[in-house]
Amino acid sequence: MKNQSGRMSRMVRRMAARIRSLRYRNQPERIVAMGYDEMASDYGSWALRHERPDRDKYTKLLLNNLPEGSELLELGCGPGDPTTRILAQHYAVTANDISESCIELAKQNVPSAKFILSDMTTLEFDAESFDAVVAYYAFHHIPRDRYAPLINKINRWLRPGGIFMAALYPYDVEQLVTEDWHGSTMYWSSYDEEKTLRLIREPGFEIIEQSKESAVEDGKETTFLWIIARKPGPD
Ligand SMILES: C[S@@+](CC[C@H](N)C(=O)[O-])C[C@H]1O[C@@H](n2cnc3c(N)ncnc32)[C@H](O)[C@@H]1O
Numbered sequence: 001m002k003n004q005s006g007r008m009s010r011m012v013r014r015m016a017a018r019i020r021s022l023r024y025r026n027q028p029e030r031i032v033a034m035g036y037d038e039m040a041s042d043y044g045s046w047a048l049r050h051e052r053p054d055r056d057k058y059t060k061l062l063l064n065n066l067p068e069g070s071e072l073l074e075l076g077c078g079p080g081d082p083t084t085r086i087l088a089q090h091y092a093v094t095a096n097d098i099s100e101s102c103i104e105l106a107k108q109n110v111p112s113a114k115f116i117l118s119d120m121t122t123l124e125f126d127a128e129s130f131d132a133v134v135a136y137y138a139f140h141h142i143p144r145d146r147y148a149p150l151i152n153k154i155n156r157w158l159r160p161g162g163i164f165m166a167a168l169y170p171y172d173v174e175q176l177v178t179e180d181w182h183g184s185t186m187y188w189s190s191y192d193e194e195k196t197l198r199l200i201r202e203p204g205f206e207i208i209e210q211s212k213e214s215a216v217e218d219g220k221e222t223t224f225l226w227i228i229a230r231k232p233g234p235d
Contacts, residue, residue, distance in 0.1 A: 010180075017179030021187075028187040029098060029119045031177065032141045035184035036078070036099035042182050044079030044105055054167065054213030055136065058226050059086060061209060062134065062165055065228065066091070070131035073157065075120040076138025080106030080113070083136050088113045091132070096120055121146045125157045132163040137224065140169035144189045148199050155203035160233020164205060168196050170212060170225035193225055205229035 024030040036043065066072070070091050077084045077095035079102050084095050093113040097103050103117045116123065120135075121142055133154045139147065154164050170193035178186050191199070193212070200207060209228035214221050 013179040013183075013185075017177055017185040020185045021177035028143055028175065028189070029121075031185060031187040033098045033100075035181065035186045036097075037101040038184045039182040040079055040099060040101035040105055043102075044081060044109075046182065047078065048081055050217065052215045054215060054224060054226060055083065057213070058165060058167070058228070059083065061228060062087075062132070062163070063090060065208075066132050066163055071129070072132040072134065073125075073130045075123075075133065075135040076141070077106050077115075078102050078136075078138075080109040084110045084113055087134070094130075096123060121150050123153070127156050128159045128162075129157050130162060131159055132165065133158060134164075135166040137167050139166060140173075140188050140190045141186070142189065143175065144173075144191050147191065147196075148202065151199055151205075152203045155205060155231055158231045160231060162231045162233070164200070164229045164231070165227065167213075167224040167226050170196060170223065196225060197227070200227060200229050204232060206232060 020031055020034070068090050072087060072091040072093050074084055074087060074093060074095040077097050080095065084093060084106055087093050088110045094116065095106060095113050096116045096118060097106065098119050100117055103115050107115055142150070158164065169190035171190050172192040173188055173190050176188045178188065197207065197210070207227055207229045210226065212223050212225050214223040
């Protein structure tokens with residue numbers, strides 16, 4: 001009986017994913033926004049429960065490299081805990097997400113930050129607006145042909161000497177829609193490590209730290225490519 005209802009709910013999820021991926025095949029950002037709207041609170045408590053030593057390691061590296069009080073933009077902030085909250089204890093944070101539910105939770109979790117609800121690929125800022133731009137586990141939800149224009153914009157938004165830090169999926173995946181990321185349909189897209197690093201270097205970033213970091217998520221090992229890159233500028 002239990003097996004049967006499990007099979008049924010898997011079938012329903014698969015069908016829902018298929019319908020959503022067909023309906024929004026030209027708007028993958030809608031699939032992502034709807035998915036995170038459905039699971040914002042579940043994702044938030046999972047992220048807090050779930051140990052990711054890479055998150056801590058790179059947050060510490062950032063804190064060591066970026067002076068207190070710097071102006072920082074976070075892309076794809078999610079529900080804001082644990083990372084936006086920690087960043088906002090040290091920096092003037094502007095945080096962005098495409099999911100309204102994530103932004104609502106993040107506002108409660110981090111009242112001192114400024115929030116922008118939008119697709120990160122459509123954001124616009126003046127040149128040299130920030131000392132750092134960070135993206136924790138978010139790029140792999142945007143279509144990969146939008147990576148290069150976004151990385152170029154990030155480079156432009158940074159002041160000379162500014163820092164770009166990101167956790168990226170280092171796999172060659174043109175696009176994939178899955179039916180059960182925290183119970184919701186989700187869209188994924190990424191390049192392999194070599195191409196990702198090339199895209200980051202292209203606008204002139206110098207990569208000052210990089211490593212592949214693995215952690216076990218719900219019994220499955222996942223690996224992210226972490227980078228800290230610097231826009232050339234005054235030494
Ligand atoms: C895996 S979660 C990571 C959340 C948070 N950065 C963390 O470290 O837990 C990915 C986040 O990126 C956001 N996201 C995905 N695509 C986006 C886009 N195009 N623009 C802005 N945010 C996006 C999602 O809504 C989600 O909150």
